[in-house]
Amino acid sequence: xxxxxxxxxxxxxxxxxxxxxxxxxxxxxxxxxxxxxxxxxxxxxxxxxxxxxxxxxxxxxxxxxxxxxxxxxxxxxxxxxxxxxxxxxxxxxxxxxxxxxxxxxxxxxxxxxxxxxxxxxxxxxxxxxxxxxxxxxxxxxxxxxxxxxxxxxxxxxxxxxxxxxxxxxxxxxxxxxxxxxxxxxxxxxxxxxxxxxxxxxxxxxxxxxxxxxxxxxxxxxxxxxxxxxxxxxxxxxxxxxxxxxxxxxxxxxxxxxxxxxxxxxxxxxxxxxxxxxxxxxxxxxxxxxxxxxxxxxxxxxxxxxxxxxxxxxxxxxxxxxxxxxxxxxxxxxxxxxxxxxxxxxxxxxxxxxxxxxxxxxxxxxxxxxxxxxxxxxxxxxxxxxxxxxxxxxxxxxxxxxxxxxxxxxxxxxxxxxxxxxxxxxxxxxxxxxxxxxxxxxxxxxxxxxxxxxxxxxxxxxxxxxxxxxxxxxxxxxxxxxxxxxxxxxxxxxxxxxxxxxxxxxxx
Amino acid sequence: xxxxxxxxxxxxxxxxxxxxxxxxxxxxxxxxxxxxxxxxxxxxxxxxxxxxxxxxxxxxxxxxxxxxxxxxxxxxxxxxxxxxxxxxxxxxxxxxxx
Numbered sequence: 113x114x115x116x117x118x119x120x121x122x123x124x125x126x127x128x129x130x131x132x133x134x135x136x137x138x139x140x141x142x143x144x145x146x147x148x149x150x151x152x153x154x155x156x157x158x159x160x161x162x163x164x165x166x167x168x169x170x171x172x173x174x175x176x177x178x179x180x181x182x183x184x185x186x187x188x189x190x191x192x193x194x195x196x197x198x199x200x201x202x203x204x205x206x207x208x209x210x211x212x213x214x215x216x217x218x219x220x221x222x223x224x225x226x227x228x229x230x231x232x233x234x235x236x237x238x239x240x241x242x243x244x245x246x247x248x249x250x251x252x253x254x255x256x257x258x259x260x261x262x263x264x265x266x267x268x269x270x271x272x273x274x275x276x277x278x279x280x281x282x283x284x285x286x287x288x289x290x291x292x293x294x295x296x297x298x299x300x301x302x303x304x305x306x307x308x309x310x311x312x313x314x315x316x317x318x319x320x321x322x323x324x325x326x327x328x329x330x331x332x333x334x335x336x337x338x339x340x341x342x343x344x345x346x347x348x349x350x351x352x353x354x355x356x357x358x359x360x361x362x363x364x365x366x367x368x369x370x371x372x373x374x375x376x377x378x379x380x381x382x383x384x385x386x387x388x389x390x391x392x393x394x395x396x397x398x399x400x401x402x403x404x405x406x407x408x409x410x411x412x413x414x415x416x417x418x419x420x421x422x423x424x425x426x427x428x429x430x431x432x433x434x435x436x437x438x439x440x441x442x443x444x445x446x447x448x449x450x451x452x453x454x455x456x457x458x459x460x461x462x463x464x465x466x467x468x469x470x471x472x473x474x475x476x477x478x479x480x481x482x483x484x485x486x487x488x489x490x491x492x493x494x495x496x497x498x499x500x501x502x503x504x505x506x507x508x509x510x511x512x513x514x515x516x517x518x519x520x521x522x523x524x525x526x527x528x529x530x531x532x533x534x535x536x537x538x539x540x541x542x543x544x545x546x547x548x549x550x551x552x553x554x555x556x557x558x559x560x561x562x563x564x565x566x567x568x569x570x571x572x573x574x575x576x577x578x579x580x581x582x583x584x585x586x587x588x589x590x591x592x593x594x595x596x597x598x599x600x601x602x603x604x605x606x607x608x609x610x611x612x613x614x615x616x617x618x619x
Numbered sequence: 620x621x622x623x624x625x626x627x628x629x630x631x632x633x634x635x636x637x638x639x640x641x642x643x644x645x646x647x648x649x650x651x652x653x654x655x656x657x658x659x660x661x662x663x664x665x666x667x668x669x670x671x672x673x674x675x676x677x678x679x680x681x682x683x684x685x686x687x688x689x690x691x692x693x694x695x696x697x698x699x700x701x702x703x704x705x706x707x708x709x710x711x712x713x714x715x716x717x
Binding site: 144145146150151152153159160161162163164165166169171177178179180181182183200202208209210211214258259260261262271272273274275276277278407412413414416417418419420421 | 630634635636673674676678679680681682683684685686687688690691692693696697699704705706707708709710711712713
């Protein structure tokens with residue numbers, strides 16, 4: 113394994129000469145209670161080798177039986193990706209000698225995937241759509257986890273031996289493979305990232321997986337090749353394994369474009385191989401030469417009978433599909449009256465569900481967006497959490513937002529007081545009403561005090577007052593500010609404005 | 620069937636993680652060749668009208684509900700392992716691959 117840094121051509125320079133072609137392979141761990149072929153649990157983070165049995169350990173005589181729910185999930189994923197569902201398909205043995213599978217083969221699907229020939233439309237930042245053609249989605253099982261001992265960094269290199277935990281071996285996976293993605297040009301990194309993000313949202317909406325990239329329940333391999341501009345002949349590709357965050361997908365594509373371009377423009381040729389992605393340095397290094405499919409000596413799994421979903425079964429599953437995330441997004445944006453930018457901010461912050469619940473609980477869409485994306489987002493970010501997780505931990509709920517907005521519309525709190533009340537809620541001081549009571553937050557309803565303050569401010573600012581009398585109404589802002597200071601913030605700025613304008617004959 | 624070459628055997632040995640000496644390679648080319656030749660007799664079977672079959676039973680969709688069943692204890696799971704460490708199967712150093 114070479115770890116030397118390789119030359120990389122600048123991105124723009126690379127794109128001036130070459131067109132990138134990508135293919136993405138995404139592995140999704142299904143959220144079933146049990147493994148693909150046995151009843152062992154699939155809990156993440158269990159003690160090593162506590163979730164194994166003769167089937168997933170590959171002990172002699174053990175017989176696998178397919179998990180019904182895993183098949184249903186695979187079909188639903190296929191349908192959501194606009195795929196055809198195979199009326200009859202089989203599992204196959206993928207043979208290889210490596211200790212992460214105790215059987216010396218992985219049970220997978222080869223030339224008969226459960227789902228094939230689909231597509232996923234991906235919306236890019238500028239609002240345009242890129243259609244990713246899906247080649248196939250097939251069922252297989254996950255491998256065990258190896259711990260390499262004796263190497264300096266826990267990596268294989270330099271290890272003296274390896275320790276294997278088979279808890280993960282046999283967990284149901286669906287592998288989703290795209291067709292070569294052409295024509296993305298300089299947007300290739302963005303398209304790759306957007307595809308994985310869109311796929312993640314879709315799988316989440318399907319409730320087939322928790323799609324936690326950081327825990328490995330969704331993993332991405334990036335195939336990339338370059339072809340000279342104008343050429344129609346695909347170049348030699350590399351496969352960068354385990355690119356496991358959205359940002360890394362984008363970076364890995366960008367890096368490999370530059371690396372391939374440097375090799376090709378220097379007159380060299382690309383070696384077909386797997387590449388290791390290094391999250392810390394943002395580079396890839398050479399892995400093993402890519403095995404040919406022949407090397408895996410695939411053959412139909414003799415211990416399992418074919419999967420043949422009846423048309424009625426497939427249609428029944430189709431009826432369970434959720435509203436596609438992109439359509440849902442458009443519908444919510446229209447309902448809520450958000451601008452594109454506002455909607456994108458809400459989405460990027462992961463607030464869609466929270467805003468939806470808050471609106472359903474009775475808040476206005478504007479208030480829901482405002483309160484969930486302000487101070488609480490800042491605090492959640494400091495804690496390294498997303499807002500929904502943070503809010504749940506704090507016990508802050510949509511009902512709090514509804515109550516807070518109610519205090520404002522009832523005229524008890526102005527905006528600045530509402531912010532203080534919200535901070536109190538986040539500080540754990542109770543409901544907005546409780547915080548307002550405890551902190552003495554209450555707009556002065558006594559207009560006498562407010563009128564006195566207005567008169568004092570007008571008297572102290574004769575020049576400004578004259579301007580307003582002469583029709584320069586926009587100058588009122590300066591006076592409102594002073595009135596609010598006089599009132600120590602406990603007044604309604606709108607009411608103050610009305611009184612000032614009345615006094616100066618502009619009402 | 621094409622004859623098995625020395626390169627074929629070396630390639631297969633690599634996939635199977637078996638280290639074969641030159642002498643062993645030579646011997647295996649001959650021995651495996653004989654076996655392949657013997658098995659090749661099967662190819663003379665008249666199969667023109669026979670559907671390919673991967674399972675002796677003409678049944679489909681044998682599944683089980685997604686219900687947890689007890690796993691082995693880690694002690695039982697590891698009982699047959701030649702070596703264990705940290706409640707894991709200890710295996711020889713893996714080649715520089717991941």
